Amino acid sequence: MKEWKNREVSARRAEILAHAEKIFAAKGFHKATMAEIASSAGFATGSLYQLFDNKEDLFATVILELTDAALERLTNAVGKQTTASAQITAFITELFSVTQKNTNLLTILMRGDVVVASRVSHRIRLDLIEKTERQIAIAEDILQRGVSDGEFMSGINCRITAMSLLGGVRFFAFYRIITNEEFVLTQEIIEDFLQTFMRGIR
Amino acid sequence: MKEWKNREVSARRAEILAHAEKIFAAKGFHKATMAEIASSAGFATGSLYQLFDNKEDLFATVILELTDAALERLTNAVGKQTTASAQITAFITELFSVTQKNTNLLTILMRGDVVVASRVSHRIRLDLIEKTERQIAIAEDILQRGVSDGEFMSGINCRITAMSLLGGVRFFAFYRIITNEEFVLTQEIIEDFLQTFMRGIR
Amino acid sequence: MKEWKNREVSARRAEILAHAEKIFAAKGFHKATMAEIASSAGFATGSLYQLFDNKEDLFATVILELTDAALERLTNAVGKQTTASAQITAFITELFSVTQKNTNLLTILMRGDVVVASRVSHRIRLDLIEKTERQIAIAEDILQRGVSDGEFMSGINCRITAMSLLGGVRFFAFYRIITNEEFVLTQEIIEDFLQTFMRGIR
Amino acid sequence: MKEWKNREVSARRAEILAHAEKIFAAKGFHKATMAEIASSAGFATGSLYQLFDNKEDLFATVILELTDAALERLTNAVGKQTTASAQITAFITELFSVTQKNTNLLTILMRGDVVVASRVSHRIRLDLIEKTERQIAIAEDILQRGVSDGEFMSGINCRITAMSLLGGVRFFAFYRIITNEEFVLTQEIIEDFLQTFMRGIR
DNA sequence: AATGAATGAGTATTCATTCAT
DNA sequence: TATGAATGAATACTCATTCAT
Numbered sequence: 001m002k003e004w005k006n007r008e009v010s011a012r013r014a015e016i017l018a019h020a021e022k023i024f025a026a027k028g029f030h031k032a033t034m035a036e037i038a039s040s041a042g043f044a045t046g047s048l049y050q051l052f053d054n055k056e057d058l059f060a061t062v063i064l065e066l067t068d069a070a071l072e073r074l075t076n077a078v079g080k081q082t083t084a085s086a087q088i089t090a091f092i093t094e095l096f097s098v099t100q101k102n103t104n105l106l107t108i109l110m111r112g113d114v115v116v117a118s119r120v121s122h123r124i125r126l127d128l129i130e131k132t133e134r135q136i137a138i139a140e141d142i143l144q145r146g147v148s149d150g151e152f153m154s155g156i157n158c159r160i161t162a163m164s165l166l167g168g169v170r171f172f173a174f175y176r177i178i179t180n181e182e183f184v185l186t187q188e189i190i191e192d193f194l195q196t197f198m199r200g201i202r
Numbered sequence: 203m204k205e206w207k208n209r210e211v212s213a214r215r216a217e218i219l220a221h222a223e224k225i226f227a228a229k230g231f232h233k234a235t236m237a238e239i240a241s242s243a244g245f246a247t248g249s250l251y252q253l254f255d256n257k258e259d260l261f262a263t264v265i266l267e268l269t270d271a272a273l274e275r276l277t278n279a280v281g282k283q284t285t286a287s288a289q290i291t292a293f294i295t296e297l298f299s300v301t302q303k304n305t306n307l308l309t310i311l312m313r314g315d316v317v318v319a320s321r322v323s324h325r326i327r328l329d330l331i332e333k334t335e336r337q338i339a340i341a342e343d344i345l346q347r348g349v350s351d352g353e354f355m356s357g358i359n360c361r362i363t364a365m366s367l368l369g370g371v372r373f374f375a376f377y378r379i380i381t382n383e384e385f386v387l388t389q390e391i392i393e394d395f396l397q398t399f400m401r402g403i404r
Numbered sequence: 405m406k407e408w409k410n411r412e413v414s415a416r417r418a419e420i421l422a423h424a425e426k427i428f429a430a431k432g433f434h435k436a437t438m439a440e441i442a443s444s445a446g447f448a449t450g451s452l453y454q455l456f457d458n459k460e461d462l463f464a465t466v467i468l469e470l471t472d473a474a475l476e477r478l479t480n481a482v483g484k485q486t487t488a489s490a491q492i493t494a495f496i497t498e499l500f501s502v503t504q505k506n507t508n509l510l511t512i513l514m515r516g517d518v519v520v521a522s523r524v525s526h527r528i529r530l531d532l533i534e535k536t537e538r539q540i541a542i543a544e545d546i547l548q549r550g551v552s553d554g555e556f557m558s559g560i561n562c563r564i565t566a567m568s569l570l571g572g573v574r575f576f577a578f579y580r581i582i583t584n585e586e587f588v589l590t591q592e593i594i595e596d597f598l599q600t601f602m603r604g605i606r
Numbered sequence: 607m608k609e610w611k612n613r614e615v616s617a618r619r620a621e622i623l624a625h626a627e628k629i630f631a632a633k634g635f636h637k638a639t640m641a642e643i644a645s646s647a648g649f650a651t652g653s654l655y656q657l658f659d660n661k662e663d664l665f666a667t668v669i670l671e672l673t674d675a676a677l678e679r680l681t682n683a684v685g686k687q688t689t690a691s692a693q694i695t696a697f698i699t700e701l702f703s704v705t706q707k708n709t710n711l712l713t714i715l716m717r718g719d720v721v722v723a724s725r726v727s728h729r730i731r732l733d734l735i736e737k738t739e740r741q742i743a744i745a746e747d748i749l750q751r752g753v754s755d756g757e758f759m760s761g762i763n764c765r766i767t768a769m770s771l772l773g774g775v776r777f778f779a780f781y782r783i784i785t786n787e788e789f790v791l792t793q794e795i796i797e798d799f800l801q802t803f804m805r806g807i808r
Numbered sequence: 809a810a811t812g813a814a815t816g817a818g819t820a821t822t823c824a825t826t827c828a829t
Numbered sequence: 830t831a832t833g834a835a836t837g838a839a840t841a842c843t844c845a846t847t848c849a850t
Contacts, residue, residue, distance in 0.1 A: 009813095030232050034841060044815045046843075055841065129380050153401065157394035164398055167373020168366035175365065178331050192359035196366055199355065199402040236824060237833095246832045248826080257824065434636050438845060439812095448811045450847080459845065533784050557805065561798035568802055571777020572770035579769065582735050596763035600770055600803070603759065615834095640820060650836045652822080661820065 013051050016041045021062050025104035029059055060124045066105040067131045070098045078138060084146030089194060091139055092169060096190050099173035103181065106173050136162050165197060215253050218243045223264050227306035231261055262326045268307040269333045272300045280340060286348030291396060293341055294371060298392050301375035305383070308375050338364045367399060417455050420445045425466050429508035433463055464528045470509040471535045474502045482542060488550030493598060495543055496573060500594050503577035507585070510577050540566050569601060619657050622647045627668050631710035635665055666730045672711040673737045676704045684744060690752030695800060697745055698775060702796050705779035709787065712779050742768050771803060 019041040023032045034055055038045045052058040077094035081087040099106060109128070139162035146152035172193075176183045221243040225234045236257055240247045254260040279296035283289040301308060311330075341364035348354035374395075378385045423445040427436045438459055442449045456462040481498035485491040503510060513532075543566035550556035576597075580587045625647035629638045640661055644651045658664040683700035687693040705712060715734070745768035752758035778799075782789045 033839090045841085046816065047814055049842070050813070125380065132377070132380070156398060157391075160391055160394040161398045163373055163377065164366075164370035164395055167371070167376070168369040171365055171369020171372060174369075175334070178327065178334070189359075189362055192362040193366055196358060196363045196399070197402060235822090240833095247824090247834095248832055249830085251825070252830075437843085442812095449813095449845090450811055451809085453846070454809075529784065536781070536784070560802060561795075564795055564798040565802045567777055567781065568770075568774035568799060571774040571780075573773070575769055575773020575776060578773075579738070582731065582738070593763075593766055596766040597770060600762060600767045639818090651820090652837065653835055655821070656834070 009051075012043075012047075016043065016048060016051060016058070017062055017065060020058055021066070021104045021108075024059060024062060025107040029055075029108075034058075056121060060121070060127075063105070063108060063124055064127055066102060067127065070102060070105070071131055071134060073098055074135065074138060078142065084142050084149055084151045087142045088139070088146065088165075091142060092165065092194060093190060095135075095166070095169045096172070096185060099169065100176075100185055103177065106177055132166075135166055139165050161197075168193060168197075211253070214245070214249075218245065218250060218253060218260070219264055219267060222260055223268070223306050223310075226261060226264060227309040231257075231310075236260075258323060262323070262329075265307070265310060265326055266329050268304060269329065272304060272307070273333055273336060275300055276337065276340060280344065286344050286351055286353045289344045290341070290348065290367075293344060294367065294396060295392060297337075297368070297371045298374070298387060301371065302378075302387055305379065308379055334368075337368055341367055363399075370395060370399075413455070416447070416451075420447065420452060420455060420462070421466055421469060424462055425470070425508050425512075428463060428466060429511040433459075433512075438462075460525060464525070464531075467509070467512060467528055468531050470506060471531065474506060474509070475535055475538060477502055478539065478542060482546065488546050488553055488555045491546045492543065492550065492569075495546060496569065496598060497594060499539075499570070499573045500576070500589060503573065504580075504589055507581065510581055536570075539570055543569055565601075572597060572601075615657075618649075618653075622649065622654060622657060622664070623668055623671060626664055627672070627710045627714070630665060630668060631713040634714075635661075640664075662727060666727070666733075669711070669714060669730055670733050672708060673733065676708060676711070677737055677740060679704055680741065680744060684748065690748050690755055690757045693748045694745070694752065694771075697748060698771065698800060699796060701741075701772070701775045702778070702791060705775065706782075706791055709783065712783055716780065716783055738772075741772055745771050767803075774799060774803075 016037070020032075020037045023037050023040060026032075034048055035045050037058070038048050048058065052061060074091065074094050077090045078087050081090045136159070140158045143152060143156070143158040143161055147154055147156065147158065172183075172185060172189070176185065218239065222234075222239045225239050225242060228234075236250055237247050239260070240250050250260065254263060276293065276296050279292045280289050283292045338361065342360045345354060345358070345360040345363055349356055349358065349360065374385075374387060374391070378387065420441065424436075424441045427441050427444060430436075438452055439449050441462070442452050452462065456465060478495065478498050481494045482491050485494045540563070544562050547556060547560070547562040547565055551558055551560065551562065576587075576589060576593070580589065622643070626638075626643045629643050629646060632638075640654055641651050643664070644654050654664065658667060680697065680700050683696045684693050687696045742765070746764045749758060749762070749764040749767055753760055753762065753764065778789075778791060778795070782791065
């Protein structure tokens with residue numbers, strides 16, 4: 001019985017988070033109302049407060065769970081490869097894939113209301129920094145190993161390169177969002193992107 | 203007299219925009235109040251409405267003027283060079299410089315409230331797209347010319363490379379902001395960044 | 405079995421009332437929540453509604469039972485004495501004692517939310533009037549008998565004197581509550597109080 | 607011009623306080639709404655917040671101003687007399703008068719919401735204690751002087767007697783409120799009250 | 809009988825905008 | 830033109846009460 005109830009709660013939670021994600025993405029933190037999120041998820045306003053402390057907590061939870069999932073997917077994708085080349089390719093490919101599929105998250109993050117403080121958004125900000133650091137670290141580690149193994153040029157600044165890679169991929173996601181998803185990411189683009197990083201332009 | 207009045211108005215306008223920039227950057231669009239901006243600039247609340255239609259208009263104007271100035275600086279920097287290599291170096295160097303000096307603008311943009319619609323923010327968005335497109339175009343043109351001149355590798359996808367470059371630089375700015383400007387951009391980092399793009403990693 | 409059930413119900417009721425008393429005294433009617441009272445008493449929220457119609461009913465019951473007990477103690481104390489002097493002394497002494505021991509009740513009453521109407525609080529109010537009248541009546545009766553017996557000065561207005569006495573004692577209780585119980589009622593104070601009433605000040 | 611504006615603000619303030627007093631007395635702190643007070647005073651809701659920080663501040667101000675006025679009247683009444691007897695009579699007479707005319711204040715105080723803390727109500731509470739202390743002090747001083755002058759019996763506990771007096775008078779006010787003002791305070795009652803204190807009952 | 813999750817009505821407060829002076 | 834007082838719409842959050850289990 002308890003198990004059933006827990007499943008219920010868990011489903012309720014997921015339901016609310018899914019609807020909150022859509023509405024926060026569509027309207028931003030401020031214009032999204034608790035009443036709208038609740039009714040969209042099929043609950044009364046008060047019910048949201050049984051699972052989340054307040055609006056900011058709900059907002060933070062949406063972001064945290066999505067960034068967690070993204071980071072996990074990246075880690076898994078990289079883990080399936082062995083050589084540094086294959087890993088960096090897998091990393092970038094998966095990063096492109098993740099950003100493509102997480103339009104809501106990206107929109108939420110780009111809308112902001114996240115960067116600056118206040119009790120809860122401070123938590124979001126720290127999480128974003130941490131998740132970003134971990135993404136950088138994944139790429140940096142691969143590059144470092146690639147250099148050790150002789151796969152990559154010695155002398156490259158692994159951290160700077162890792163950050164450049166991340167920034168590049170994120171920019172395509174940003175560009176896609178601001179152009180209302182008119183920009184479509186093809187396999188070809190990903191390959192060209194990889195090639196640029198691999199061979200350089202000169 | 204008219205001239206004098208215009209100069210007066212113009213000074214008032216600039217004054218207000220400067221204070222609005224700081225406050226929007228510090229608090230974000232929603233938490234910044236018209237009353238605070240007005241008093242900070244030494245005016246009465248109502249006076250803001252003589253120069254700007256409403257809060258969103260003021261916000262949009264702040265962004266537009268800053269992005270205009272940034273674009274102009276980029277164009278100038280590139281114009282002073284002749285070879286594609288020198289131009290792309292100048293472009294990236296200046297882009298780093300601009301993002302370093304425009305912490306307010308970056309913070310405003312990252313806070314968001316910009317990405318999505320409503321009468322005025324639509325205008326902001328269109329401007330952002332246009333300015334981004336023009337930045338891409340500048341880099342793309344340089345690259346294209348570099349390929350034609352034989353300075354750059356033939357076969358590279360100039361547009362994708364231009365976007366990657368832009369994304370890379372912007373990421374360093376993003377990273378600097380979220381880490382509360384603890385991350386400092388050195389000349390060395392810029393050089394490593396350039397090197398990565400020039401030589402590739404392999 | 406019925407008897408057992410009744411005992412059960414009765415115990416439950418007393419338990420809830422005791423916890424409600426504490427919480428109402430500590431937080432006042434409005435800030436005390438049914439959930440808090442329930443959990444404090446070890447029940448589920450819904451269970452309170454099996455014994456009390458609603459929050460106001462619970463509140464009223466707390467007050468009524470406490471004022472009943474106080475009145476009973478007063479009556480008993482007076483009944484043990486025979487002369488008017490001894491009775492009025494016993495009355496005042498017991499009244500001081502009752503107010504000392506019923507800090508919760510006094511706090512509840514002083515916090516108010518009691519004086520004015522609405523279905524249930526009307527009931528509380530009527531009860532307060534009645535209990536006050538009966539306290540006045542007890543003192544008045546003693547005084548009257550004292551006058552008849554020649555123990556007390558003829559010509560005194562027994563009702564007014566009774567009310568003055570009650571007011572005096574209640575003020576000490578009020579004073580003790582508002583000063584956070586820093587004011588301590590000693591035997592000496594009680595004696596001085598009695599003396600003032602007995603001999604007058606002139 | 608400034609003077610005129612100030613007069614305006616002052617009038618506005620007084621207007622709001624007068625209406626707030628009535629409504630707080632009629633409904634209590636919690637059931638009185640800011641919207642009701644504002645519209646009753648002929649203003650928009652937001653206007654209340656230009657003169658008062660919040661609802662509690664408005665509430666506290668109502669109480670403070672009324673208790674201030676009451677204390678001033680008491681001081682004045684006593685100041686007009688010279689002998690201790692005349693002063694104590696004036697004090698009690700004025701105290702009865704003040705409580706008669708301040709039904710709203712008394713109702714507000716009796717409803718409570720005042721006794722216990724929270725940022726602002728703490729301020730109210732401290733004020734109530736102070737005002738009570740000062741009322742006690744006025745009576746105590748008179749009694750003390752009366753004893754020194756030989757007008758009053760030596761050996762009386764002046765402070766306890768002062769408190770008894772205050773409690774007595776306040777009780778009549780309390781009684782009047784709870785009986786819906788059916789109880790009318792006549793000159794005769796006041797005289798009987800005074801007599802009891804002067805001569806004692808024995 | 810007991811539970812406690814779900815409900816949704818009710819309200820203080822903020823702040824962009826207006827307009828009389 | 831400049832002012833800043835007045836406006837009033839808009840919304841998060843609480844908690845008494847209900848009722849399916």
